[in-house]
Amino acid sequence: MSTPDTDRPSVLFVCVHNAGRSQMAAAFLMHLAGEAVEVRSAGSAPAETVNPAVVEAMSESGIDISAETPKILTVEAVQASDVVITMGCGDTCPVFPGKTYLDWKVDDPAGQGVDAVRPIRDEIEDRVRGLLADLGVKPRG
DSSP, X not given: OOOGGGGSOEXXXXXXXXXXXXXXXXXXHHHHHGGGSEEEEEESSOOSSOOHHHXXXXXXXXXXOTTOOOOBOOHHHHHTOSEEEESSOGGGSOXXXXXXXXXXXXXXXXXXXXXXXXXHHHHHHHHHHHHHHHHTOOOOO
């Protein structure tokens, strides 16, 4: 018996703390793809909370991530995802055959103010829009 999720691609965003880059990428993908894509994010060494400057920068884009919490990267999350996008987690991300792996070189917003986070946010949004095109998913709105 198949599940409803089998037809939609699943994407996992990974960074070290799951407090900035991967949270922004996941939020943009959820916002732009809606139910068309299954979205996860995780960190190899998750922080206690999402970076407040990241929350503020995302709210300026009309996306509220204030309720999100950093999550630990699990083997199960990688196995359940079709595409794994890493952002600065190096060799800590497990690799499985048959998965698509992309490494996005994006500046780390950790310790940065909202002025420094905005261009990182905008770059991530552009990359997510490109990913949607690669997945054949039309963005909402």
